[in-house]
Amino acid sequence: MPGPDRFSALAAEGVLGLQPYVPGKPVAELEREYGIRDSIKLASNENPLGPPPASIRAISEALDDLALYPDGAAFELKNALARRLAVDPVRITVGNGSNELLSLVAETFLTPATEAIYSQFAFLIYALSVQATGAVARVAAANVADHPQPLGHDLDAMRKLVTPATRLVFIANPNNPTGTWLGAAELRAFIGGLPSHVLVLLDEAYGEYVAGADWPDALRWLDEFPNLIVTRTFSKMYALAGLRVGYAISHPQVAELLNRVRQPFNVNSLAQVAARAALDDAGHVMRSRQLNAQGLTQLSEGLGALGWRVSPSAGNFVLVDTGGPAQPWYEKLLRTGVIVRPVANYGLPDHLRITVGLPEQNERLLSALRSLRAGKAEQA
Ligand SMILES: *Cc1c(COP(=O)(O)O)cnc(C)c1O
Numbered sequence: 001m002p003g004p005d006r007f008s009a010l011a012a013e014g015v016l017g018l019q020p021y022v023p024g025k026p027v028a029e030l031e032r033e034y035g036i037r038d039s040i041k042l043a044s045n046e047n048p049l050g051p052p053p054a055s056i057r058a059i060s061e062a063l064d065d066l067a068l069y070p071d072g073a074a075f076e077l078k079n080a081l082a083r084r085l086a087v088d089p090v091r092i093t094v095g096n097g098s099n100e101l102l103s104l105v106a107e108t109f110l111t112p113a114t115e116a117i118y119s120q121f122a123f124l125i126y127a128l129s130v131q132a133t134g135a136v137a138r139v140a141a142a143n144v145a146d147h148p149q150p151l152g153h154d155l156d157a158m159r160k161l162v163t164p165a166t167r168l169v170f171i172a173n174p175n176n177p178t179g180t181w182l183g184a185a186e187l188r189a190f191i192g193g194l195p196s197h198v199l200v201l202l203d204e205a206y207g208e209y210v211a212g213a214d215w216p217d218a219l220r221w222l223d224e225f226p227n228l229i230v231t232r233t234f235s236k237m238y239a240l241a242g243l244r245v246g247y248a249i250s251h252p253q254v255a256e257l258l259n260r261v262r263q264p265f266n267v268n269s270l271a272q273v274a275a276r277a278a279l280d281d282a283g284h285v286m287r288s289r290q291l292n293a294q295g296l297t298q299l300s301e302g303l304g305a306l307g308w309r310v311s312p313s314a315g316n317f318v319l320v321d322t323g324g325p326a327q328p329w330y331e332k333l334l335r336t337g338v339i340v341r342p343v344a345n346y347g348l349p350d351h352l353r354i355t356v357g358l359p360e361q362n363e364r365l366l367s368a369l370r371s372l373r374a375g376k377a378e379q380a
Pocket of ligand 1: 045096097098099100123172174175176203205232233234235236241244245246
């Protein structure tokens, strides 16, 4: 019901420049709109194995207590995380997905008089979180396309943007949508070189997928770098995206400040018990990691064989350069019942982001693309 715009003049200034986040298209929506069935979604970096069985059991057992408020302090979950990560529980803040923690950190430390830094092609929520506070966003140019980490974070470029007004630097390791990652030595040197008035939010949403030996265990740096905040999530490897639960590990005083801004019951009771149980399901993690490694190879080889350039990825998705506008490919794939993610809103109109699915789902995508490409060649 549009009509004359009565409320924009009343909204906070930061809000006016915001564009809503566009999530991956849900399967049910595609099937409603196109009248098709048996669609698959490879668009939101969800774990195709589904949730850990231990989490499902924990949820069933907790259903009887739904009349009660959740534990606002998330005592059991925080203590389980603390043991698992070998950190003090006072360093942990839980969030309604790690997305909430990104905004909480922004709300806590940014004002219109301050600045935040992130990289071009970094996870979009950084831009949204900064903008909502009215702070100034300083966006560092990314690595060039033929860099070994194409379109990834250029830490030197980011460092050059630091000023006395900087309060926050966002780093995604690995980054979504580029799949790029940063090694321990360069990341450590970057954080160590920042002045003490700058906090670093290191977003490790895909940390559990990274197999390489050079993966920095940033939690071991917390004592040395009190300005470091690490965020992680149960949405990706732990396959609980629908429940919304993530966490931050930081200096206890930072955690205490975040706790003032946080809503008292931000993580619901089912999410708390499911996350707690998922932590102990080592088999699920191992199966997910293995399936992902195979799927990355399958997708990279299959897409490469179509003549498309695929960036190396440390996550559970690939960014592929379609060599021209990607939107038509996205739409044609929708008609075959395969949902991938266009990334024009990231400034990447010639790329698609494709989540690793089950082997047969990956094959369905690849064979749909092979047919579409063959059809196009015939028309030409
Ligand atoms: C998916 C994702 C997140 C967080 O997801 P939540 O479901 O809110 O925990 C955070 N950062 C990046 C880079 C992501 O891709």
